[in-house]
Amino acid sequence: MHGELEALEDGVRRLDAQALRSLQGEVATLHKLVDDLHELSLADVGALSYRKTDLDLRTLIDGTAGAFRERINGSGLALQLELPDQPLPAFGDERRLRQLFSNLLENSCRYTEAGGALRISARREGAHAVIDVQDSAPGVTPEQLPRLFERFFRAEASRSRRSGGAGLGLSICQRIVQAHEGRIEARPSPLGGLWLRVELPSHG
Numbered sequence: 001m002h003g004e005l006e007a008l009e010d011g012v013r014r015l016d017a018q019a020l021r022s023l024q025g026e027v028a029t030l031h032k033l034v035d036d037l038h039e040l041s042l043a044d045v046g047a048l049s050y051r052k053t054d055l056d057l058r059t060l061i062d063g064t065a066g067a068f069r070e071r072i073n074g075s076g077l078a079l080q081l082e083l084p085d086q087p088l089p090a091f092g093d094e095r096r097l098r099q100l101f102s103n104l105l106e107n108s109c110r111y112t113e114a115g116g117a118l119r120i121s122a123r124r125e126g127a128h129a130v131i132d133v134q135d136s137a138p139g140v141t142p143e144q145l146p147r148l149f150e151r152f153f154r155a156e157a158s159r160s161r162r163s164g165g166a167g168l169g170l171s172i173c174q175r176i177v178q179a180h181e182g183r184i185e186a187r188p189s190p191l192g193g194l195w196l197r198v199e200l201p202s203h204g
């Protein structure tokens, strides 16, 4: 952003619609970085407040997948959504849980080759709701799997380098899951990419 502004100041570049779009993009990236860092530091000192209510994970996941439908199509992915017939009750913070699933879907859109697949499934298993988000290639190496939840960790795939995130999304997901007394795990997916499993307590 600094470089772009300098080029504009020096008249090397013209301040046109394209330059503005590019700057808007840079500002959006910075904004997200600051928000994510802020959120993680609040979580570190235990100051992140969660407003939990009774909610239905089936509706929440369906809604989040719906919000991503265009993005998923745009990434050239075929979506398979497998939701239970019954509601999936949980006690949680709706906004944070949306953020959790949005981060996972965002990653699948960013880090899956076009022509691939994205499978989202949710079901009840005993006292837990189990939500699986799986995608096709590329995945990460077995050594990288346990490191995915570390702050600023990004796998070295050229695709992830190009698509400039900060490497904070999954750390935030882990925080959100922990605040709901749940678990999140990354594994290789039989679809060829990554498999993120989220388990949350489900009552009722």
Ligand SMILES: Nc1ncnc2c1ncn2[C@@H]1O[C@H](COP(=O)(O)OP(=O)(O)OP(=O)(O)O)[C@@H](O)[C@H]1O
Pocket: 036, 107, 108, 111, 112, 135, 138, 139, 140, 148, 153, 154, 155, 156, 157, 160, 164, 165, 166, 167, 168, 169, 170, 171, 193, 194
């Ligand atoms: N579905 C996926 N398929 C393949 N690789 C993935 C997938 N999700 C995450 N990764 C890898 O894990 C890394 C960490 O993901 P994370 O969401 O924490 O950060 P990010 O997407 O790089 O940046 P941010 O989410 O902060 O914008 C990514 O850079 C990517 O290399």
Ligand SMILES: [Mg+2]
Pocket: 103, 106, 107, 165, 168, 169, 170
């Ligand atoms: Mg991410």
